[in-house]
Amino acid sequence: MADRIVLIILMVITLSVVFAPLLTPYDPIKIDLDSIKEPPSLKHPLGTDNKGRDILSRILYGGRFSIGIALVAGIISLCIGLAVGLLAGYYGGRVDMLFMMFIDLILSFPSLLLAIGISVIFPPGIFTVVIAITAVSWASFARLIRGYVLSLKEAPYIDSARAIGCSNTRIILKHILPNCLPLSFVVFSLKLGGYILTESALSFLGLGAQPPIPTWGSMISLNRVFILSAPWMVVFAGLAILITTLCFNIFGDVLRDKMGYRVE
Amino acid sequence: MLIPILLGVTFITFALIKALPGDPVLSLVGERARPETIDSIKRELGTDKNFISQFIGYISLLSKGNLGRSYYTQRDVAQDIIEKFPNTVKLAFTSMAIAILLGITLGFISAKNKGRPTDMFASLIAISGISLPVFWIGLILIYIFSLHLKWLPPSGTGDIRFLILPAITLSIPAGASIARITKATMLEIINEPFIKTARAKGLKENVILFRHVLKNAMIPLVTIIGLDFGSYLNGAVLTETIFGWDGIGRFTMEGIIKRDYPVVMGCLLIGTSTFVLINIVVDILYHYLDPRIRVTKQYN
Numbered sequence: 043m044a045d046r047i048v049l050i051i052l053m054v055i056t057l058s059v060v061f062a063p064l065l066t067p068y069d070p071i072k073i074d075l076d077s078i079k080e081p082p083s084l085k086h087p088l089g090t091d092n093k094g095r096d097i098l099s100r101i102l103y104g105g106r107f108s109i110g111i112a113l114v115a116g117i118i119s120l121c122i123g124l125a126v127g128l129l130a131g132y133y134g135g136r137v138d139m140l141f142m143m144f145i146d147l148i149l150s151f152p153s154l155l156l157a158i159g160i161s162v163i164f165p166p167g168i169f170t171v172v173i174a175i176t177a178v179s180w181a182s183f184a185r186l187i188r189g190y191v192l193s194l195k196e197a198p199y200i201d202s203a204r205a206i207g208c209s210n211t212r213i214i215l216k217h218i219l220p221n222c223l224p225l226s227f228v229v230f231s232l233k234l235g236g237y238i239l240t241e242s243a244l245s246f247l248g249l250g251a252q253p254p255i256p257t258w259g260s261m262i263s264l265n266r267v268f269i270l271s272a273p274w275m276v277v278f279a280g281l282a283i284l285i286t287t288l289c290f291n292i293f294g295d296v297l298r299d300k301m302g303y304r305v306e
Numbered sequence: 307m308l309i310p311i312l313l314g315v316t317f318i319t320f321a322l323i324k325a326l327p328g329d330p331v332l333s334l335v336g337e338r339a340r341p342e343t344i345d346s347i348k349r350e351l352g353t354d355k356n357f358i359s360q361f362i363g364y365i366s367l368l369s370k371g372n373l374g375r376s377y378y379t380q381r382d383v384a385q386d387i388i389e390k391f392p393n394t395v396k397l398a399f400t401s402m403a404i405a406i407l408l409g410i411t412l413g414f415i416s417a418k419n420k421g422r423p424t425d426m427f428a429s430l431i432a433i434s435g436i437s438l439p440v441f442w443i444g445l446i447l448i449y450i451f452s453l454h455l456k457w458l459p460p461s462g463t464g465d466i467r468f469l470i471l472p473a474i475t476l477s478i479p480a481g482a483s484i485a486r487i488t489k490a491t492m493l494e495i496i497n498e499p500f501i502k503t504a505r506a507k508g509l510k511e512n513v514i515l516f517r518h519v520l521k522n523a524m525i526p527l528v529t530i531i532g533l534d535f536g537s538y539l540n541g542a543v544l545t546e547t548i549f550g551w552d553g554i555g556r557f558t559m560e561g562i563i564k565r566d567y568p569v570v571m572g573c574l575l576i577g578t579s580t581f582v583l584i585n586i587v588v589d590i591l592y593h594y595l596d597p598r599i600r601v602t603k604q605y606n
Contacts, residue, residue: 147314150582154540155558155574162562163325235437243544246441247559259439266445270453280442287437295433 045296052289059105068096070103071254079272089274091265097274101282104256109286111168111251112237115175120230122176123183124222128214130184131191141184148181157240161249171250175240179233186229186305187222194218228303232294235287242283258283315578316368320361323567364571373575374568376561383572387554391576393463394553397546398538400473405481406531410520412481413488418515420493429489435482440541444475444548461550472549476541480534487530491523525592532588539577 058065068086074094082089088097130141148156161174194200195218203213244250245259253260258279265275298305367374373383409432416428451471452460462468495501496519504514542555550556554573561569 143310143314147311147318150311150315150585151318151574151578152537152539152581154543155577158543158559158562159319159322159570159574162565163322239437239439242439243441246439246544247547259441262439262442262445269445269449273449276442276445276449280439280446283439283442284434284437287439288434291433291437 044292045300048289048292048296051285052293055105055286055289056109059102059109062099062102062106066096066099066102068099070095070099070256079268079275081272082274088278089272091261091275092268092272097261097278100256100261101258101279104258104261104279105282105286107168107251107255107257108238108241108245108259108283111171111175111241111257112234115172115179115241116230116234116237118172118176119180119233120183120226122180123187124219124226126180126184127187128191128218128222131188132195132210132214132218134192138188142188145181145185145188148178149185151178153178154240154243157244158247158249161244166249166252168251168255171241171244174244174249175237178240179237182233183226183229187226190222190225191218194221224301225303225305228294228298228301229305231290231297232305234294235290238283238287238290311582312575312579313365315582316365316575317361319571319574319578320364323571324357324360368575373572376569377566378564383568386557386569387572387576390553390557393551394542394546394555397469397472397476397542397551397553398535400469401475401477401480401538402531404473404477405484408477409481409484410488410527412485413492414515414520416485416489417492417496417519428485432482432485432489435478435485438478440475440479441544441548443478444472444545447471447475448548461548463550463552468549468551472545472551475549476538476545479541480531480537483534483537484527484530487527488520488523491526492519495519495522529588529592532584532591535581535584539581 062070072095074090077086077090077094079092080086080090080094086096086098088101090096091100126141126145130138156178157174160177161170164170164173200213200217203217208216241250242257242259242262245257246263248260248263250259251257253264261279262276265272265279269276364374371384373387375381376383376386412428412432416425416432419425419428448460448471451458458467458471460471492515501514501518504518509518539555542553543559544555545551546553546555547559554577558570558573558577560566561573
């Protein structure tokens with residue numbers, strides 16, 4: 043029940059973000075000084091900002107960046123995590139020890155601090171945020187998958203595969219990797235909400251996509267001085283983050299329970 | 307384990323900071339300074355040497371408890387951190403207390419009413435809590451309680467009135483995750499045989515829930531509460547920045563914006579070492595609380 047509702051909401055969000063131009067006639071970037079700080083009305087359902095831009099359009103177009111960045115960073119982290127986890131878990135020994143040391147090192151940083159540290163090295167922008175999120179999040183994937191591979195590689199079918207002369211590469215790619223995919227997908231969906239939050243936090247701190255590109259975090263950050271005179275400028279962008287993250291988190295929870303994994 | 311991790315953390319932080327764009331010497335003296343002035347300042351700050359000798363120099367300073375001086379204020383970074391650290395600790399502990407209280411209550415209510423509307427509502431609150439952008443809820447609280455109702459000051463450091471809003475803001479995500487763990491663990495324990503025994507003895511449901519279920523649920527909870535300390539440090543950067551709370555989080559953020567490397571280094575180092583230390587304490591506590599557990603955790 044809950045999963046269906048959440049799935050429908052997620053689809054509505056995705057579709058409306060992808061087809062933003064069909065849903066709103068306003069340009070999210072063009073300044074319109076004739077309609078500054080208008081409260082929500084029929085013409086502008088969520089009001090306008092201090093430069094006369096329609097908040098709804100900015101949220102819809104901003105969603106492309108906020109969700110897109112989280113998705114891309116998540117997929118890259120997952121790929122790196124899979125590669126490292128498979129190698130470390132399968133081969134064990136010194137490879138494993140080296141990788142695990144590095145993973146533990148990354149995980150011993152408070153993640154947002156490390157992401158902030160990384161995103162100040164490069165010029166602020168979409169690419170930088172993707173790097174920063176990936177750099178802090180691949181490690182938890184790698185650790186989890188490595189642990190899972192450790193238990194998988196003791197299975198009898200791996201022994202049989204080896205007995206009929208499969209190479210290590212073949213065993214990893216054809217036998218272990220496919221078995222890791224369901225777990226990976228569950229973990230991916232559990233983490234996605236967190237990536238949206240990290241992206242919005244970085245944008246909020248001015249380290250994310252730069253103006254005039256709208257993102258949910260930067261909308262809150264740039265508009266927060268107007269919170270008393272025009273609260274809608276801040277409230278709706280935050281609601282967009284909350285609802286999207288909430289849906290991803292519920293979806294991940296339901297998926298995990300259905301598949302019977304015990305991961306946080 | 308502690309020393310290599312701290313060394314590794316120092317090295318990564320140091321490498322990160324050296325990779326930062328922008329020359330601190332140039333931003334210190336301005337673009338039009340004479341080359342001799344720039345050279346002499348570089349020599350004074352030691353930024354003319356190569357990477358490895360700078361790192362070794364930094365480590366030897368660290369071992370003497372010296373974190374260097376801020377490029378801007380010329381103040382001793384260690385001194386500044388010592389002054390600001392209690393503020394962050396005060397904030398972290400207050401919000402931890404709120405988080406534990408609210409989280410366990412919410413999780414308890416959820417587990418007690420499993421499957422009923424009450425549980426669904428409580429669970430929805432808990433999962434919303436981990437989906438909220440911390441900085442946004444902070445702004446909304448400022449809007450409601452400071453700007454509208456004028457009950458509490460919007461920003462600053464000081465007595466309890468200044469502490470309430472940032473502490474609540476910081477406690478929301480932590481409280482929500484405590485609630486989720488409380489519920490999950492309690493539900494697991496309820497299915498254990500010793501609970502059946504307790505029921506068979508005719509104990510009252512509340513006695514069972516409090517004395518047998520919740521007490522045993524404390525073991526994983528302590529871990530989560532301890533390990534979640536990292537999220538307080540994360541959240542502190544945002545929360546302290548929004549509420550103008552004079553702690554390590556805001557200090558870090560200012561350091562990053564001004565490219566004040568010694569400040570950033572010092573803060574990251576202190577933050578991470580606290581985090582690592584707490585993890586170790588939690589690990590020891592965990593063993594103490596539950597003798598069944600051995601160190602060999604395959605994966606978490």
